[in-house]
Amino acid sequence: MTQSAEHIKGIAKYVCYWILKMTTAAGSGHPTSSLSATDLMVGLLFGGIFRYKVDDPKFVNNDRLIFSKGHASPLFYALWAAAGQVSEAELMTYRKFGSSLEGHPSMKFKHTEVSTGSLGQGLSVGVGMALNAKYIDKLPYRTYVLLGDSEMAEGSVWEAIMSAAHYKLDNLVGIIDVNRLGQRGQTMFGHDVQAYADRVSAFGWHTIMIDGHSLDEIHKAYEDASGIKDKPVMIIAKTLKGKGIPFFEDKDDWHGKALKEKELEQVLEDFGDIDMSVRGIVTAPDEVSSAPYEPEQVTENIEYHDPITTRKAYGNSLVRIHPKFPDMIVLDAEVGNSTFAEYFRDAYPEHFFEMFIAEQNMVGVALGFSARGKTPFVSTFAAFFARAIDQIRMAQYSKPNINFVGSHAGVSIGEDGPSQMALSDIATFRSLYKSVVLYPSDAVATDKLTELMAEHKGLVYMRTTRGDTPILYDNNEEFRIGGSKVLKKSENDQVTVVAAGITVHEALEAYELLTKEGITIRVIDLYSIKPVDTTTLWEAAKDTEGIITVEDHYLEGGVGGVVKAEIVDICPTFKSLAVKKHPKSGRPKELLDYEDISARAIIDAVHEIVNK
């Protein structure tokens, strides 16, 4: 220990004091869950183990600390106060409107790596950061993740545990705060630390069991962890919830409850002296940096002429743009030969990570890479992003830069049937804060949009189609986030059909057939669903009698709703064609027709408006 045991104890006492103070001032929060981990975290930050530039949180070689048990935020903030990074006045703003000290750690606080608070997610983020250190940036920084014992019931934690062992992440240290008590009573294993050790070590980790309130054992555990090679390390610490405060130590019914003012006064009477001037020193990391990336000139777009699936165009595009975006990382959930992320894996294996069928961990890992300044592309069947919605939900609050690409969307996948059909993915990704949702209808659009995704900083989702689609666009056609393409337009357009992806081709087929009848329609390819091209939609709503949207997606939350919202003030006749019947197996064309989103269905809808 670089700082004396007495000094560390003094810091722990100071942290404990502020945990109580700030939660009582807030009238809520989790003091007991903070106190169980106080010794563990004080020992880490101020025991000479953790290496971090306190005045430069973004420094590339800082060790990383993730509070997966985000409800221990009072501890998190009080720790940084002990490091001289938060004033005592600021601590008293905890949980108040406008404070950077939110109820769970958020990006408003400069030392937060990623927003946490939904349990079971932090270890995956840590895996991403550790993968980045070991395989990409090749930096010596280490990643520490504080876990609660309750969250060990989350499968996502075990996905992360499998993944970390597979990639031999000896720069990753998990710390389980086994305080026995969950929110509503005892956890599955209570104080049986051996139960955790058996399970975690069976998964290929090095485990260390300690008394989580012995500063000596804590320090030794961190030191030992630093010496383990080729394995991640889990420190399993037996602790007491509410440690040090007999009023609620190890007692039921004290989860997420702050002391009342009177109770706090009473507790502080027995607390003894506190040195309010005590501060801890966080050891500085080595001044090393990763090799700077040298982006190369963008290569030419890929030329497409024959029908090809947009999935393949995506794979080709990843390979094409990597020189321009050398910080790209590609992750796939064991379906790279379907999403065609495998093209990238084969071309740039060092920037590709196989995530196996563990979508929750994959998204957490992507967030870890994003937090370390990388540009992850994450692909699987669009339907299976549903597995990781909570991770995606939390990512939206972490200033993310993640590109999601879902293949096999809609009933048009055909024979595999409903389990493999993404039918609410557009709804899901639209509902994320400041997200972008793209849905190209051909390979040229896919190629251009993939490059735009890499350029855009934020959460982007692109939907690809299983089957081959004809090429609609010239190689020099320009696309933009928030754009659309008017594919058919005349002064006599009677009805507008707004389509996206696979249904653009149905709309074009309907156009041809209707033209023979003497009915002209406008056809819009709404390749950018969010943000949406308001101007083009408005113009169409004014120019034509009615608007028909057609999409291979459930009615709820899809393209129809987007378009309706834009044109509600103009109020043309409106029809929304979408998947409304129970989906089933069959040939793609049969299913498009069965769900009334085919050329035939579009023609019927146009007739209804024209003959009204």
Added chain:
Amino acid sequence: MTQSAEHIKGIAKYVCYWILKMTTAAGSGHPTSSLSATDLMVGLLFGGIFRYKVDDPKFVNNDRLIFSKGHASPLFYALWAAAGQVSEAELMTYRKFGSSLEGHPSMKFKHTEVSTGSLGQGLSVGVGMALNAKYIDKLPYRTYVLLGDSEMAEGSVWEAIMSAAHYKLDNLVGIIDVNRLGQRGQTMFGHDVQAYADRVSAFGWHTIMIDGHSLDEIHKAYEDASGIKDKPVMIIAKTLKGKGIPFFEDKDDWHGKALKEKELEQVLEDFGDIDMSVRGIVTAPDEVSSAPYEPEQVTENIEYHDPITTRKAYGNSLVRIHPKFPDMIVLDAEVGNSTFAEYFRDAYPEHFFEMFIAEQNMVGVALGFSARGKTPFVSTFAAFFARAIDQIRMAQYSKPNINFVGSHAGVSIGEDGPSQMALSDIATFRSLYKSVVLYPSDAVATDKLTELMAEHKGLVYMRTTRGDTPILYDNNEEFRIGGSKVLKKSENDQVTVVAAGITVHEALEAYELLTKEGITIRVIDLYSIKPVDTTTLWEAAKDTEGIITVEDHYLEGGVGGVVKAEIVDICPTFKSLAVKKHPKSGRPKELLDYEDISARAIIDAVHEIVNK
């Protein structure tokens, strides 16, 4: 074995033949993934182990078989053909439009327990069925779940494994088909069956490693499994993908690919004779039944007068209605003291199961109970249902009867901040096939709606509010799925405000303040968001100048979109107040105002319409 080894082998050959035939006829499907598990499943069904009335799939004491690796559907259907339950002509309709033999097992096929195809979900369903047998119906039937090795990477499987061990489910048998190859290459552990055994046994299961192509070892494993007490059993079988067909046995790049006609011809040349008349006998189960439930008369509704949170009303209501619905099962993810499911746990502990913080498994378990004819209520923080969206998505295709209740919805939860705020839960649950979405604004409505949920067969979601809300309704007020309440109405209404849940109270406050200004508004409590009360919305759209929706939910997929869809043809001025800014910590009232969904924001919106 009740049937000779030769006979069993003949059945296996017959099954193998049809796996090849039907996939080639379909032009797609997963023959190799089916062949690896053929011996395992033929040995189970026809080895005298599995006990099932083939002509009465719903019989309560049937053993249950779940293909968690649903892509092995050719095996599933061919097995039942060997049992005389599917004709050879029907096998040839596999994956065709209208066939009951879909790409992945669906409810159209009478022997399917639940739809599968999204990996990693079947074991949780099995846990639900085994819990039902052991603790609820107290029947001797056993539940078998066939797992793929790739899906062992899914955290949800480990949630199920933890849960099954915790509840000592010695009537549950998992079978891992370790065929080494995933979709795009080798799995994380390849043929290392010991790796699976180490992990599964560390989690408290009895494990048996076998050669998955030795009928003797298979039979002995099932026999041994039946004798294990207080532990679930995992049979870990080393198999070969594409077993028996040298053309693709144990070879890469054959996942999900059917043989072409010519290839099949070639393969069948070396196949030898097949006895097309061979049929297997499935042993019948004991003729025992569970005690019939005797529903009692409904008790009186609970009287509410003082403000109380709708969460508590939910908990009270569960206790109140259980005598009327004795088949109710209540599950909660370790937050029963927040959702108030604990009221039920305390009153009827034998019908309550603690699911710990493992939402994916909780939903799978609920589906298992639903499939066994029970009425599960599943609660957690609304935000954390996001963890189980893929399980919920798959449940929609399994003729489910599940009631989801999410507490702590919206920014009005306050200080805990965004990680705990459900802001797209309405969007999610609305997008499910034939779902019902409810959002009561007071305790009386909650009480009535909880009873309606128990009565309704299907997927229902109810959203509850964290804070106390005043009582709006008399105890004799009637509610219905698809209904709404017009709380304020006059002939002079200028604008209609449509609110739900917490915002109903904001709308009423706005009403009072606007009345003082001489502006009258109509206020609608849209407690049933799906299905929605079209008539009342139409009337309001016709009667008033504009419609304002106000909701504690993201704009996308929420109440605003529902209302807009209904009134688009009438086309009044429309404003949608919803959560649009990055949510944060603060007091509930501050946050409602910050997001412009407060009484103040409603008044501003009304002024804009009135002064237009």
